[in-house]
Amino acid sequence: MKALKNKFVIAVIVCMLSFMFADLLVAQQLDTAGLVHPSKDSWPGYHGDYSGRRHSNLTQITPQNVGNLGLAWAFQTSQNATIKSSPLLVDGILYFTVPDNIWAVDARSGHEVWHYTYPPNKGEHIGQRGVAIYKDWVFFVGPDAHLLSLNAKDGTVRWNVVVADSSKGYWTTEAPLIVGDHVVVGVGGDLDNLPGLIKSFDPDTGAMQWEWDVTPPTGTPNATTGGTTWMPGTYDPDLNLIYWGTGNPTPVLNGKPRPGDNLYTCSIVALNPDTGKLVWAFQVSPHDTHDWDAVETPVLVDGTFNGRPRKMLIQASRNGYFFVLDRTNGKSLLTTTFGPVNWTLGIDKEGRPIPNPDKEPAPDGRFIAPDEGGLTNYRSPSFDPKTGLFIVDAHPSYSIYFAKPADGDYGWAGADYDLWGKGVLEAIDYRTGKIRWTHELGPGGSGAGVLTTDSGVTFTGDAHGNVLALDTSNGKTLWHAGSGSPMQSSPITYELDGRQYVVIGTGGVLFAWALPENYAQSKRHTAPNN
Amino acid sequence: MRVIVGRMKISRSVAFLVVAAGFFIYQSRQALTYAASSEAPAVSQAAQTSGAVSGTSPTHSSSPVEIGRGVYQENCSFCHGREAQGGETGPDLTRSKLVISDSGGDKIAEVVRNGRPDNKMPRFSFSEQEMAGLVAFIHAEAAKAQTPEGGRRGVDVADLQTGNAEAGKQYFDGNCASCHSATGDLAGIASRYQGLELERRMLYPAHAKSKATVTLPSGQQITGALAYHDEFTIALRDEHGTYRSWKASSVKYSVDSPVNGHVDLFSKYTDADIHNLMAYLQTLR
Numbered sequence: 001m002k003a004l005k006n007k008f009v010i011a012v013i014v015c016m017l018s019f020m021f022a023d024l025l026v027a028q029q030l031d032t033a034g035l036v037h038p039s040k041d042s043w044p045g046y047h048g049d050y051s052g053r054r055h056s057n058l059t060q061i062t063p064q065n066v067g068n069l070g071l072a073w074a075f076q077t078s079q080n081a082t083i084k085s086s087p088l089l090v091d092g093i094l095y096f097t098v099p100d101n102i103w104a105v106d107a108r109s110g111h112e113v114w115h116y117t118y119p120p121n122k123g124e125h126i127g128q129r130g131v132a133i134y135k136d137w138v139f140f141v142g143p144d145a146h147l148l149s150l151n152a153k154d155g156t157v158r159w160n161v162v163v164a165d166s167s168k169g170y171w172t173t174e175a176p177l178i179v180g181d182h183v184v185v186g187v188g189g190d191l192d193n194l195p196g197l198i199k200s201f202d203p204d205t206g207a208m209q210w211e212w213d214v215t216p217p218t219g220t221p222n223a224t225t226g227g228t229t230w231m232p233g234t235y236d237p238d239l240n241l242i243y244w245g246t247g248n249p250t251p252v253l254n255g256k257p258r259p260g261d262n263l264y265t266c267s268i269v270a271l272n273p274d275t276g277k278l279v280w281a282f283q284v285s286p287h288d289t290h291d292w293d294a295v296e297t298p299v300l301v302d303g304t305f306n307g308r309p310r311k312m313l314i315q316a317s318r319n320g321y322f323f324v325l326d327r328t329n330g331k332s333l334l335t336t337t338f339g340p341v342n343w344t345l346g347i348d349k350e351g352r353p354i355p356n357p358d359k360e361p362a363p364d365g366r367f368i369a370p371d372e373g374g375l376t377n378y379r380s381p382s383f384d385p386k387t388g389l390f391i392v393d394a395h396p397s398y399s400i401y402f403a404k405p406a407d408g409d410y411g412w413a414g415a416d417y418d419l420w421g422k423g424v425l426e427a428i429d430y431r432t433g434k435i436r437w438t439h440e441l442g443p444g445g446s447g448a449g450v451l452t453t454d455s456g457v458t459f460t461g462d463a464h465g466n467v468l469a470l471d472t473s474n475g476k477t478l479w480h481a482g483s484g485s486p487m488q489s490s491p492i493t494y495e496l497d498g499r500q501y502v503v504i505g506t507g508g509v510l511f512a513w514a515l516p517e518n519y520a521q522s523k524r525h526t527a528p529n530n
Numbered sequence: 531m532r533v534i535v536g537r538m539k540i541s542r543s544v545a546f547l548v549v550a551a552g553f554f555i556y557q558s559r560q561a562l563t564y565a566a567s568s569e570a571p572a573v574s575q576a577a578q579t580s581g582a583v584s585g586t587s588p589t590h591s592s593s594p595v596e597i598g599r600g601v602y603q604e605n606c607s608f609c610h611g612r613e614a615q616g617g618e619t620g621p622d623l624t625r626s627k628l629v630i631s632d633s634g635g636d637k638i639a640e641v642v643r644n645g646r647p648d649n650k651m652p653r654f655s656f657s658e659q660e661m662a663g664l665v666a667f668i669h670a671e672a673a674k675a676q677t678p679e680g681g682r683r684g685v686d687v688a689d690l691q692t693g694n695a696e697a698g699k700q701y702f703d704g705n706c707a708s709c710h711s712a713t714g715d716l717a718g719i720a721s722r723y724q725g726l727e728l729e730r731r732m733l734y735p736a737h738a739k740s741k742a743t744v745t746l747p748s749g750q751q752i753t754g755a756l757a758y759h760d761e762f763t764i765a766l767r768d769e770h771g772t773y774r775s776w777k778a779s780s781v782k783y784s785v786d787s788p789v790n791g792h793v794d795l796f797s798k799y800t801d802a803d804i805h806n807l808m809a810y811l812q813t814l815r
Contacts, residue, residue, distance in 0.1 A: 080654060122600060124604060124607065124608055125605055126608040126609075191611070191617065192612075340796070340797060342797075358801070363689050364690055364691075364692040364805055365685070365689075365690065365729070365804070365805075366801055367733075367801055372618065372619060373619060398734075400733070402685050402689070411612055412615075412616070415615065415616045415685060416616075417616075417621070417726070417730060419730060419734045420733075420736075420792075420793060444650075462761070464760040466761070477761060480761070480762060
């Protein structure tokens, strides 16, 4: 009788505990572990993982079967803004944005779960790169330099804090980076002479934890302002360093009021995420006068370089240079161009380009390669570990830059005009900077991000709106679909219900591609190794 | 084993249950406690209004220019600059022929509504009031740019006179004369175009057409103006003006783009070459 009573008590206890903790069991609550080691059914941050390689170890889609890829569903936003955000997938829900808008979409049905609209505001509506998620909360920036935290279940706002004063000319567009209990956010705003900055906020309360300023304050003699920080950085959990790119100095095209290197504009910086203190900095464009932000993804790669194992950081930068750095100390391992560049006198002993004073904007114009949009821009490159290839959307281009005294020393302070450009996907061997293969993408340039997978497939888009699957080993086209608008975002992939999806936003539509359902199932049951 | 709490003897299981319950209640309360924000905006869960790439909602009676300033700063200033004089990739609107010839928005509104997809300008859906304001603002900025106050900006014809016409003629004869003639196709070119527009066309005439020749499996050849070309499709307008397209992998084709002669020079030009060429071309009136 006693034994039975004990068993009964235990059964009751188990039931009660299950009931009380049911919520926690069902909702996985994205935490630090889920961000450091994302599960295959998630894409929990802008880059997918902290490395920025945008490389997936999913292998269901292969070079042999990708020709069978079809549309699983499409979600139409029914509005004009082009999707520039990298969607997130957490617990079967996709989250993506355009300025002032967040959509939560059921990744199985492609239908809306909720839609949040930020109230009308005067911020710069140039773009929105996506949200961040931590535990049950979504983090989102409005165009007017505000940071919001919303309930991931239904989009209700928990708190809203100011990142910077938008009336001064600051705006925000990026996906925040979550590191531990830090929500890290940067700013945009180079139409005014403003210091760039990075801030960290408490994810529960929105209280600011630290601020790192890119330049001295406005008005400091002979110093620069600028250095916007508008793309999410990457993070090394072992070194506990966040890596962030900074933008161009202001005034933009007139370098005379700001002699010198203009630290830390156009730089890659390593900060301690707990304190915001600068640990090292490498300047990609000393004394830039062409608006070439160095905010492109700082991709973290562990591999060999000159025969030695190295923890590296690789950036294909807007100014036309490909940089490989040692990410423990910021020292240059390799600096080389990855397309036409005509504005430098060479590379200095620190591995930094030396700007040619004759190629600074002038009253009668200077002919510059690349153009102001740069040899590449914010959309993600991808690093494929198997081939050692750094694959980037490149934009060989030419332009004319003008600046004269009448243009003043505030904001743009000049004018630049694009002449010509095209798009070409380049697969760069990181160890040498040599381009192993290229794939033409069309006149004007593409601007699509790149995703690679362990099975050797590269996903990207061309200038005409085609979504492409290429063979990572040689760049040949294996599959395509005409999406109707050139991709201005970066692809993601995940596995859900045993099926691998590739999700790509073009124009105002989010497309989910997958192998036919029957195909995936039959392969699972018949082939022992997919 | 029994745990002794106060004077009660309870089983270990029950003790664990009590602790667990307490822990769970504590967690729930944490999640429910929201730090109050100093500026919580009204949460709008309303369905997305049709098509608008957001704009201000003018609620009070501002002048059209003031309304337009707000619309412009949020949506246009990034590319076209704070004062519409050009910025990140967007042209100087204050010197734009289209803006100068616009009357009450008849031309500007169309560009704004349709965008310029080839030049990466998006389209915008503004209300009538917003569009009227935007047009008024752009015209106001264009007028302001004409006044000497604040310094005239943008690229004047006078800015582009630093070259040597004789050196330009030599460069032309050596690099351009294989396709162009000063007395032929380029006669009077400087009467048709001046200043920056002339220089841009000189460096890269974006309007230049390409020709495509498609050879069908039958051997039949069709030639026409190239209409579309990507990896997968080739299309042209034939001699009758009919649009015809083929799957690229099913036909043989060649594309003749004389404008590539300009692209080939990009890696060779010095700035002096360009200024000298401009000086020479400006003599062809």
